Amino acid sequence: MAVNIIKIGGNVINDEVKLKAFLASFAALSGDKILVHGGGKVATKIAKDLGVETEMVEGRRITNAEMRDVVTMVYGGLINKKIVASLQSLNCNAIGLTGADAGVIRAHKRPVKTIDYGYVGDIDSVNAVFISSLLSQEITPVFAPLSFDKDFGILNTNADTQASAIATALSGVHEVNLIYCFEKKGVLLDAEDDDSVIPVLKPKLYEEYKASGVIYDGMIPKLDNAFDAVHKGVKKVIICEANELLSAVERGETGTQILM
Amino acid sequence: MAVNIIKIGGNVINDEVKLKAFLASFAALSGDKILVHGGGKVATKIAKDLGVETEMVEGRRITNAEMRDVVTMVYGGLINKKIVASLQSLNCNAIGLTGADAGVIRAHKRPVKTIDYGYVGDIDSVNAVFISSLLSQEITPVFAPLSFDKDFGILNTNADTQASAIATALSGVHEVNLIYCFEKKGVLLDAEDDDSVIPVLKPKLYEEYKASGVIYDGMIPKLDNAFDAVHKGVKKVIICEANELLSAVERGETGTQILM
Numbered sequence: 438m439a440v441n442i443i444k445i446g447g448n449v450i451n452d453e454v455k456l457k458a459f460l461a462s463f464a465a466l467s468g469d470k471i472l473v474h475g476g477g478k479v480a481t482k483i484a485k486d487l488g489v490e491t492e493m494v495e496g497r498r499i500t501n502a503e504m505r506d507v508v509t510m511v512y513g514g515l516i517n518k519k520i521v522a523s524l525q526s527l528n529c530n531a532i533g534l535t536g537a538d539a540g541v542i543r544a545h546k547r548p549v550k551t552i553d554y555g556y557v558g559d560i561d562s563v564n565a566v567f568i569s570s571l572l573s574q575e576i577t578p579v580f581a582p583l584s585f586d587k588d589f590g591i592l593n594t595n596a597d598t599q600a601s602a603i604a605t606a607l608s609g610v611h612e613v614n615l616i617y618c619f620e621k622k623g624v625l626l627d628a629e630d631d632d633s634v635i636p637v638l639k640p641k642l643y644e645e646y647k648a649s650g651v652i653y654d655g656m657i658p659k660l661d662n663a664f665d666a667v668h669k670g671v672k673k674v675i676i677c678e679a680n681e682l683l684s685a686v687e688r689g690e691t692g693t694q695i696l697m
Numbered sequence: 698m699a700v701n702i703i704k705i706g707g708n709v710i711n712d713e714v715k716l717k718a719f720l721a722s723f724a725a726l727s728g729d730k731i732l733v734h735g736g737g738k739v740a741t742k743i744a745k746d747l748g749v750e751t752e753m754v755e756g757r758r759i760t761n762a763e764m765r766d767v768v769t770m771v772y773g774g775l776i777n778k779k780i781v782a783s784l785q786s787l788n789c790n791a792i793g794l795t796g797a798d799a800g801v802i803r804a805h806k807r808p809v810k811t812i813d814y815g816y817v818g819d820i821d822s823v824n825a826v827f828i829s830s831l832l833s834q835e836i837t838p839v840f841a842p843l844s845f846d847k848d849f850g851i852l853n854t855n856a857d858t859q860a861s862a863i864a865t866a867l868s869g870v871h872e873v874n875l876i877y878c879f880e881k882k883g884v885l886l887d888a889e890d891d892d893s894v895i896p897v898l899k900p901k902l903y904e905e906y907k908a909s910g911v912i913y914d915g916m917i918p919k920l921d922n923a924f925d926a927v928h929k930g931v932k933k934v935i936i937c938e939a940n941e942l943l944s945a946v947e948r949g950e951t952g953t954q955i956l957m
Contacts, residue, residue, distance in 0.1 A: 518798075531798070533773075533795070533798050540785050585785060
């Protein structure tokens, strides 16, 4: 049976009601599953409360030493452990992980070119053997968006990219579905019309939509990640709304499916 | 070979030089090992920075919902993941855990009697099978002082007690040494004389020292924990200074040994 790797972002994490509904639905999913979460908005809020300034460049957080402490606390501690505890209460045997734990996600600090992102990681490898050993014990890994560099320690990492890297690594051993939960029901033909979900997106159509401007801005890196994953062996990527998770996974009737 | 379970507290965690030296010594220890850390002083500082007031009763932190968020972040995130990353950089394959992760430390919220401690846990059980499975994969568990209650979620837990509970649970399967790292070289006959370490402490002598006032105050709960552990099957408990760890463990020539 396929392993479902599900990524949730701020629109779910910051909304207690949505998060609760999502986690109940996630806990109820049968079979092997992995959760990857973001949490940038909570990090920004706590950084502000601690007097640490948030600086973003092209949607990416500049992570100096102080900000690294904040994201380590918030992603690896507050958000991750709250999710793990909620899942445990729902009888889902979750374990929280950062890339440093059991050295499971190795990365290197992004080299400084025009922009110094600070302690930000680009992933080199994912230990699929360790993750598989957890799955075989019916343990559900819950990943914070943090990777590990032997020379620099914990590195802040984009959660979409981390989910894609985990999915790709596991696809060597398992059949893998990668599901990005999103604020919309899928990739939209018309950004103003929530019901204009594109049901299936393949490389040729994606290129056409990019060329014609139907797909633009923040959707492009997200879809590039998605296509990268299917190119590297992930069976399919689904982009859907968090509360449509179950049907998306079980019937493939909702959201946008990204296929080769 | 014995499993060494080592507990470090604030005097090591708050001192970067001491912590670095300790972690190098810990990483170099051969055989199975487990680290349990505290971190109360860091939690108090970050709570203050976030405008959350710290209230202590008899050395225990009152943990309301806001304070629980702080200790979840600080113990489970900041301190735990920094230690894990440092150990990984030292080629020690560490994994950070709270009691919620894989449901490894189950507790119940302390009932309100005269004092309402809030989200504070008294440990019911430790999953020795899961911990053993990590050790058998040569993975070193690093525990934050947080336990888990299915009804209440993450609970703040005394690190000494947590170390003792883990040691006791594992003593059913392994030979276990429990080592409390401490600001002194051991239990002292004379609090003013750092070289007056009591080499061996057995129950009869302990009772005598308590009666005569040689052992008093904060040492009593610590030693009660220690004797409780040896009564329940832990081979020996050693109380020593963090930077004497290696010799304490390997030769038993330093610190105070608590024996039946």
